[in-house]
Amino acid sequence: MTLFVQISIIIVIAALMAIFVRTLRQPLIIGYILTGLLVGPYFFNFIQDTEIVNVFAEIGIALLLFIVGLGLNPRLIKEIGGVALAAGTSQVVFTSLVGFFVCRALGFSPLESAYLAVALCFSSTIIIVKLLSDKQALQKLHGKIALGFLLVQDIIAMLILIFISALAQGEDLSRLIGIITLQGIALALLSVFASLYLLPRLSNIFTASSEFLALFALAWGLGLASLFYKFGFSIEIGALIAGITLSVSPYAVEISAKMKPLRDFFLILFFILLGSKLAIGDIQILIIPALLLSLFILIVNPLIMMTIMGTLGYRRRTGFLTGLTVAQISEFSLILIMLGIKTGDLNDSLLSLVTLVGLITITASTYLILYAEKIYPYLAPFLFLFERKKTKIEQPETDNY
DSSP: OOHHHHHHHHHHHHHHHHHHHHHTTOOHHHHHHHHHHHHSTTTTOOOOOHHHHHHHHHHHHHHHHHHHHHTOOHHHHHHHHHHHHHHHHHHHHHHHHHHHHHHHHTTOOHHHHHHHHHHTTOOOHHHHHHHHHHTTOTTSHHHHHHHHHHHHHHHHHHHHHHHHHHHHHTOOHHHHHHHHHHHHHHHHHHHHHIIIIIHHHHHHHHTSSHHHHHHHHHHHHHHHHHHHHHTTOOHHHHHHHHHHHHTTSTTHHHHHHHHHHHHHHHHHHHHHHHHHTOOOOOHHHHHHHHHHHHHIIIIIHHHHHHHHHHHTTOOHHHHHHHHGGGSSOOHHHHHHHHHHHHTTSSOTHHHHHHHHHHHHHHHHHHHHHHTHHHHHHHHGGGOGGGSOSSOOOOOOOOOOO
């Protein structure tokens, strides 16, 4: 079966599934993930050129974060930077600690509990950004904070993966982190220089036609994302910074509008690929621990984030809306467990367990985030514990979706 036929069949099935879930008034992301399950190895096995489809999915991820970066600016980064760093770091630390003892109580060994606790503390930047973007909530306070601490999580996750890989290969960890830090500083300075001096000079050239503008934006976004990836950083971080460097351009809105159709197509393939990779094995044995760990992610994780937000002085509503964005696990969670299996620290059953937790939490959190404003009034009277007497002055938010 040729790649063209594979993609065509996948898109047709995705369209039919989208009609089905839309008829039931369910989120489209659920339909895409279910499509992935259907076309994956457990059912019809239509995805044969996995590597090529994975490249398409990565393009979708890069475009998503690139467009998000176009909506940011240095003033906004200064506004939420400190809060994002404090909230993101605190959430990872406290969730990992609580998660470790929960896993120990479920009978896992100390090493397995450590891996699981760290894996379960990360939330999916891609899914959250997509959901908040669909709700037009990325420019609201809780959306800005969520985006900030999710990127902090991505950096922490990247460092943890480097740490485990370095230990397994016997490399000098301090030297490796030092090199990556210097590379990060150099790339950041290069991006700032390009934003302030290079891009303004080129603006008269690449705005000569709308096609040229779209081509240049695509080349800049994917090129800078690849450059960051080449030097050990994630594609998401590189694409976001690429967008931020163009955010000060007077053509940022036009570029964003041109990139969105491309983003939507490639991002659909990402969610389909995510569904196809869900390795569900020995469900009868794993279902109880999977449900308990899912409840931990769906309930305890948001409570931890609400506590952090309340401590930082935010109102209970902002804390609640922000807290729901951590009610699922990340693609980094699966990568971390796979790395543990590769190094011999874990067995294959843990990958099936975390995959099942991912399926449950991604599905449930999608509904929680999409209907957060309708849920909040019912819970608001009980959330006073997460709000200090003196809170920050927040701009009133209007629901325009």
